[in-house]
Amino acid sequence: MSDRIPPVLRPEHPSARSLSGLVAEFGLESVGSLDGVELTGITLRSPEVEPGDLFVGMPGATTHGAQYAEAAKESGAVALLTDPAGAEIARDAGLPIVIVDSPRAALGELSSWLYQTNVHPPLTLGVTGTNGKTSTSYILEAILRQLGLVTGLSTTAERHIGDLTVVSRLTTPEASEIHALLARMRESEVRAVVLEVSAQALSKNRIDGISFDVVGFTNLSHDHLDDYSTMEEYFEAKRAFFEPDRARRGVVSLDSPWGARLVEESRIPVTTVGSPGDDAEWIMDVLEETAAYTSFTLTGPEGRSMQTRVPLIGRHMAANAALAIVMLVEAGFELEAIEHAVHGEITAYLPGRTERVSGDRGPAVFVDFGHSPDAFLKSLEAVRRFTTGRVIMVFGADGDRDATKRHEMGRVASEHSDILVITDHHPRFEDPESIRATLIEGAGLAEHQAELHEVSPPEQAIRHAISLAREGDSILWAGPGHQDYRDIRGVRTPYSARDEARAALREAGWA
Ligand SMILES: CC(=O)N[C@H]1[C@@H](OP(=O)(O)OP(=O)(O)OC[C@H]2O[C@@H](n3ccc(=O)[nH]c3=O)[C@H](O)[C@@H]2O)O[C@H](CO)[C@@H](O)[C@@H]1O[C@H](C)C(=O)N[C@@H](C)C(=O)N[C@H](CCC(=O)O)C(=O)O
Ligand SMILES: Nc1ncnc2c1ncn2[C@@H]1O[C@H](COP(=O)(O)OP(=O)(O)OP(=O)(O)O)[C@@H](O)[C@H]1O
Secondary structure, X not given: OXXXXXXXXXXXXXXXXXXXXXXXXXXXXXXXXXXXXEEOEEEOOHHHOOOOEEEEEOEOOOOEHHHHHHHHHHOOOOEEEEOHHXXXXXXXXXXXXXXXXXXXXXXHHHHHHHHOOOOOOOEEEEEEOOOOHHHHHHHHHHXXXXXXXXXXXXXXXXXXXXXXXXXXXOOOOOHHHHHHHHHHHHHOOOOEEEEEOOHHHHHOOOOOOOOEEEEEEOOOOOOOOOOOOOHHHHHHHHHOOOOOOOEEEEXXXXXXXXXXXXXXHOOOOEEEEEOOOOOOOEEEEEEEEOOOOEEEEEEOHHHOEEEEEEOOOOHHHHHHHHHHHHHHHHOOOOHHHHHHHHOOOOOOOOOOOOEEOOOOOOOEEEEEOOOOHHHHHHHHHHHHHHOOOOEEEEXXXXXXXXXXXXXHXXXXXXXXXXXXXXXXXXXXXXXXXXXXXXXXHHHHOOOOOOEEEEOOOHHHHHHHHHHHOOOOOEEEEEOOOOOOEEEEOOEEEEOOHHHHHHHHHHHOOOO
């Protein structure tokens, strides 16, 4: 598979740590001479090995990383860490071998030791939940910047180190990469770090070795039921973030019923945030929803209260902002200081989250990253609120990802739109026609039947939607968000929905 996305950044000036020191520190078994072996990095992907690396040969779903030990050595790896099976595979690779039962389970602590990320760590905040993680993380970063701090950010869309931006690969990088990123952030004197934490990251040890000051939970709804067999299992993966060995304090949104459940089962002190009528310590109340911003008040214990707005559409974005603010209060910032710093507006720019790509004339066109029924619902409700004409929705569904949500995606889309244009997204190795057919079946289950159009190529689908639209209508293109590629049979073809939509608007004379 072509992979144009750059790896996560590493420290530019790593200090060397001895392999024998690592083996002694963790009491590990080893084969071969460790004398004089100095480590400056750690990686689990052979194509990304740099001289001085400890190469971690992990067993995976398709191969065993130890198969690539020789290639890693040629690229400058100075030692291999692997499991007993890997040690057997790589015994002739000519590298000293350190053996652990589960390299994945060891990776976080070893990486933290190697990069010394546990020494004077910055303020570390983490966000999990089904929807709103990226948005809440960007909002946290924006407020922290408005407070005058140098920040680091890691999300599905981008990683930021101060003013430096790199495109992301996984939502939450593997542990070796995240500790390298944290070490690089330290070199840039980052004082506060915000990490988006997926359920997969929690289940697959990707955030091991990181101690979070405050963690936040947005919501839980149907998604990822290919990786988790039930909602219970999916919830349990998220709940594990709220453990004393991971985090000191938590903030839980009561927006989904799973929030109250998390409060009950959390093993760290938690604070709650919700809407009027909820039994929450902090209440967010929307004041105004427009096509350009959403304003709200946030009221908490001891009569504390603030009012602000986000340049984002929808109640759900105000809820994300409220969660972010309460997380910062839990981290020790005064609410008054936050209100003063944001000066009436949190200046967050979220790439591809209901991002408006149209100008003042013609239909309002938004490109969104929503790919679950609840995300569809929240974005459609937000768009409907200020649309004087019709709501047109363009969407498809991911191939090779949780097919059980497709009916409900189709149903919600039809229920809350006037016109649907069903198209392709990332088919991956699935037949795109059959993905569309399932979405159409789902749309048929809705009580409200939106007018339905099926247009396979997305570049034609957005043009078709624009051809149907009039002044006053809104178009929500859900799915591609910030992404700059489409995955078709394992090949990532460059593709930007935001650029495509802008081009289509120009061609239609709406630019
Ligand atoms: C299902 C899953 O989590 N797979 C992850 C897993 O892949 P795998 O087990 O198939 O690995 P493999 O291909 O068998 O290779 C085994 C080992 O050999 C190494 N290798 C392999 C080939 C080679 O030439 N050289 C080499 O060193 C690999 O780096 C790996 O360490 O280990 C890989 C190496 O770290 C990950 O990149 C890969 O994530 C894939 C790309 C993925 O898509 N994961 C998704 C499910 C995911 O984690 N998503 C979440 C949430 C997204 C959301 O919220 O929507 C995320 O945090 O991104
Ligand atoms: N609090 C929320 N509740 C429900 N839906 C939301 C919420 N916040 C955002 N969304 C919807 O979900 C989409 C994705 O938002 P965001 O990227 O912030 O979520 P995420 O949790 O990071 O998603 P992913 O796990 O796919 O990275 C948005 O574009 C919007 O449609």
